[in-house]
Amino acid sequence: MTVDRGTRPTRRAVPSTRPPGEGLATADAGGAARPVPAATVARLAVYLRVLTTLLDEGRTVVSSEELAAAAGVNSAKLRKDLSHIGSSGVRGVGYEVSRLTAEVEATLGLTQPHAVALVGVGNLGHALAGYGGFAQRGFPVAALFDVDPALVGTEIGGVEVVHASEIPRVCAERGVTIGVVATPARAAQEVCDHLVAAGVRSILNFAPTVLAVPAGVEVRKVDLAVEMQVLSFHVARRHGSVPAAGPVTGTTAPTAPTPREAVTR
Amino acid sequence: MTVDRGTRPTRRAVPSTRPPGEGLATADAGGAARPVPAATVARLAVYLRVLTTLLDEGRTVVSSEELAAAAGVNSAKLRKDLSHIGSSGVRGVGYEVSRLTAEVEATLGLTQPHAVALVGVGNLGHALAGYGGFAQRGFPVAALFDVDPALVGTEIGGVEVVHASEIPRVCAERGVTIGVVATPARAAQEVCDHLVAAGVRSILNFAPTVLAVPAGVEVRKVDLAVEMQVLSFHVARRHGSVPAAGPVTGTTAPTAPTPREAVTR
Numbered sequence: 457m458t459v460d461r462g463t464r465p466t467r468r469a470v471p472s473t474r475p476p477g478e479g480l481a482t483a484d485a486g487g488a489a490r491p492v493p494a495a496t497v498a499r500l501a502v503y504l505r506v507l508t509t510l511l512d513e514g515r516t517v518v519s520s521e522e523l524a525a526a527a528g529v530n531s532a533k534l535r536k537d538l539s540h541i542g543s544s545g546v547r548g549v550g551y552e553v554s555r556l557t558a559e560v561e562a563t564l565g566l567t568q569p570h571a572v573a574l575v576g577v578g579n580l581g582h583a584l585a586g587y588g589g590f591a592q593r594g595f596p597v598a599a600l601f602d603v604d605p606a607l608v609g610t611e612i613g614g615v616e617v618v619h620a621s622e623i624p625r626v627c628a629e630r631g632v633t634i635g636v637v638a639t640p641a642r643a644a645q646e647v648c649d650h651l652v653a654a655g656v657r658s659i660l661n662f663a664p665t666v667l668a669v670p671a672g673v674e675v676r677k678v679d680l681a682v683e684m685q686v687l688s689f690h691v692a693r694r695h696g697s698v699p700a701a702g703p704v705t706g707t708t709a710p711t712a713p714t715p716r717e718a719v720t721r
Numbered sequence: 722m723t724v725d726r727g728t729r730p731t732r733r734a735v736p737s738t739r740p741p742g743e744g745l746a747t748a749d750a751g752g753a754a755r756p757v758p759a760a761t762v763a764r765l766a767v768y769l770r771v772l773t774t775l776l777d778e779g780r781t782v783v784s785s786e787e788l789a790a791a792a793g794v795n796s797a798k799l800r801k802d803l804s805h806i807g808s809s810g811v812r813g814v815g816y817e818v819s820r821l822t823a824e825v826e827a828t829l830g831l832t833q834p835h836a837v838a839l840v841g842v843g844n845l846g847h848a849l850a851g852y853g854g855f856a857q858r859g860f861p862v863a864a865l866f867d868v869d870p871a872l873v874g875t876e877i878g879g880v881e882v883v884h885a886s887e888i889p890r891v892c893a894e895r896g897v898t899i900g901v902v903a904t905p906a907r908a909a910q911e912v913c914d915h916l917v918a919a920g921v922r923s924i925l926n927f928a929p930t931v932l933a934v935p936a937g938v939e940v941r942k943v944d945l946a947v948e949m950q951v952l953s954f955h956v957a958r959r960h961g962s963v964p965a966a967g968p969v970t971g972t973t974a975p976t977a978p979t980p981r982e983a984v985t986r
Contacts, residue, residue, distance in 0.1 A: 478838045492954075501950035506927055514814065521775045528931040564950045565957020572949075583848025593946045595953075633956045634949065657959055658952035659943075665768055666793040674955040676948045681926075685829045686764035686836075687923035688860075689757075690939040691898045694831020694922055 492563070497536045500560050502527045503534070513536040520548035524594075533665040573656065575647045577607055577617055580662055580680075581638030585612040586651075598630040620647060625655035634658045641665040684707035750788040759826070761802045765794045765825050772822040784815035827835060836863035838897040838921065840846055840912045842872055842882055846903030848879040849926070868908075892919035899923045906930040913940075 492500075506526040510518055520538075524531035538544065538556070541563045542673055545551040561567055572595050574585050581602075584590075590597055601620045602608060608619045618626055627635075635651035637644050637659060644663035651659060652673055659675045664682075667675050757765075762874060771791040773784055785803075787840055789796035795946040801807065803821070810816040817833045826832055837860050839850050846867075849855075854864055866885040867873060874886045883891055892900075902909050911930035916924060924940045926932055929947075932940050 466859040495952050496945060497954050501944075501947040502931075504950065505946070506868045524930065563954065563957075565955075566950065569955060570949075570956065571951060575925075578851050580854060581900075583845070583852055587845050587848055589845060589945060590949065593949060595949045617874065634952050650724075658955050660952060662950050664922070666791065671792075672959070674952060676952055678943055678945070678948060679766075680854060680943070681770070682763060682766040683925055683943060684760050684858060685769065685831065687899050687939060687941055688830040688832075688835060688926060689762050689828065690923050691835065692828075692833060694937070 492540045496540050497564075498534075499527065499529060499537050500541070500564055502529075503537070504557065504560045504564065507553055507560065509611065510553050511557055512548075515553050518553055519549050520545055523551065565593055569631075570595050570633045570634055572596065572634045572636060573599040573601065573623070573627050573630075573631055573651065574636040574638060575601040575620060575623070575651070576637065576639030576643070576663075577602045577612060578604065581636075582612060584636065584638055585615070588613070589663075598632060599626050601626075601647075620650065622649075623650040624654040626654060628649065631642070632656055634660065636660045636662070637664045637667070726954040732744050757805045757820075761805050762804050762829070762889065763800075764792065764794060765806070765829055768802070769822065769825045769829065770824065771961065772818055774821055780818050781886065783818055783821075785810055803877045811982055813840070820849050834896075835860050835899055836890050836895055836897045837861065837899045837901055838864040838888070838895075838916065839886060839901040839903060840888070841902065841904030841908070841928075842877060843869065846901075847877060849903055849927070850880070853878070860899065864890075864891050864897060866912075868892075887917065888912075888915040890918040892916065892921055897921055899925065901925045901927070902932070905926045 460652055503523060506523055507518070509526075518661065520531045520534050523533040527534065529537075538551070541559055543551065543559050545557055573582060574597055576598055577585050585597060587601055597615055600612060600615050600617045602617050603620045603621055608616050610617050626632075632654070633656070633657040635648075635658070637647055637651070639647050641663045644661065644665050645667060646672070648659060648661070648667045648669060654667060657673050659667065659669070659673065661675055661677045662679075664679055669675055737882055761901070768788060771788055773839055774791075785796045785799050794800065794802075800810070803816070806824055807823050808816065808821055837855055839846060839862055842865050843849050850862060862878065862880055865877060865880050865882045866888055867882050868885045871884050875882050887893070891897075897919070898921070900913075900921040900923070902912055902916070904912050906928045909926065909930050910932060913924060913932045913934060916936060922938050924932065924934070924938065926940055926942045927944075930976040934940055
């Protein structure tokens with residue numbers, strides 16, 4: 457079952473064939489088609505980060521309260537999220553860390569191998585290609601593409617940059633499951649179309665543009681300009697209502713004590 | 722007025738002093754304190770991108786339908802968003818592009834100068850520092866920090882990397898309004914505290930951890946691992962229900978025709 461998950465302008469023009477569970481996705485990891493809300497999927501990834509840290513620390517059990525606090529949600533939401541994947545803690549004890557980790561990993565499809573194709577290796581794309589963080593998290597960059605003759609043939613992190621016209625062949629050969637679009641906005645739609653034609657159904661878009669994709673293709677968007685502009689709004693709001701942040705005398709403590717609930721990995 | 726906007730674990734432990742408008746922020750750009758929902762602020766940034774493109778193309782007027790389609794929202798939502806900042810189009814005509822652009826820019830605080838401090842210039846941080854996209858959008862990187870002796874004293878994009886212990890002095894001197902945290906997770910909270918102590922009230926966090934901040938500090942989060950894992954979920958979902966994306970025969974067209982509603986800049 458493929459379900460629409462929003463931000464796809466094309467879908468609105470098409471007669472709706474959506475099942476009643478719009479906004480839901482289906483976790484098939486356990487064989488049963490249990491609907492998992494889109495927001496839950498994103499939070500599962502956050503819970504997994506916390507769980508991984510706990511595992512590293514040798515912890516065997518975690519309470520829903522602790523897990524929730526570390527993930528920055530309330531514990532009722534956490535319990536509801538985990539019930540979607542069939543995980544329920546033991547009252548008064550909590551969740552078994554290793555078991556819950558495995559369940560979340562299975563739901564997120566992290567037990568299967570992934571291969572990432574990154575298109576556009578100028579500026580941000582080059583940075584992302586050399587970043588190393590994707591491979592570290594189980595998403596190795598298997599293919600790099602660009603159209604710039606100066607870049608095609610060069611290597612970044614041991615992967616050769618191939619001309620974008622080769623996207624269909626190379627993606628099929630290397631079993632690419634996820635495409636990352638880091639081209640200028642004007643090129644992003646064409647690149648996206650090539651990835652989709654090559655069978656890629658999951659796309660992370662860094663280009664500042666809305667991509668139109670057919671049903672069944674999932675697009676996630678990271679727009680750094682939007683993030684900065686939202687922060688700018690909050691700077692402006694403060695300047696309009698409270699005195700601007702002035703020079704600070706020395707290395708003072710934060711203005712309010714903040715409990716260390718953050719979790720590191 | 723400072724209003725809580727979620728994802729701050731610390732706030733939950735504190736007796737609530739929240740005004741009824743939780744989740745709302747205040748646009749002071751026009752002098753009047755009109756509440757602007759957080760989601761609207763993010764969409765304003767997207768509308769601005771579309772408007773800038775239209776301006777570049779020499780367009781003077783845009784209908785709410787066209788602007789909405791290009792931004793990937795429905796036109797009712799667009800009109801409601803714009804009403805929050807006091808902009809209403811003319812029935813049957815639409816919005817004046819230059820005027821609406823100016824109104825959105827003023828609301829987002831883009832008419833005032835910004836200065837960005839980026840902390841952590843290894844891997845992703847280095848990539849972001851050299852990216853160039855921040856300055857292009859009006860957010861010049863004014864300061865770079867790290868603790869690695871091998872990095873302190875080097876230059877990236879013409880800005881010298883300074884030791885993180887200098888955050889308070891340097892941020893105050895250079896009028897830093899926005900901090901970008903690109904450190905490993907274990908260092909992120911301390912860096913965040915230093916930025917806050919230095920008077921920085923807007924933080925973009927790339928570190929895979931939840932930052933605890935005092936009231937009045939806005940944190941936006943970009944977690945690439947979470948984005949990839951959400952995409953992984955969708956790959957797994959498809960593999961469980963539909964045949965895996967296999968080799969594609971040649972450079973076929975996308976599986977479904979997709980109207981070009983995407984907007985480029």
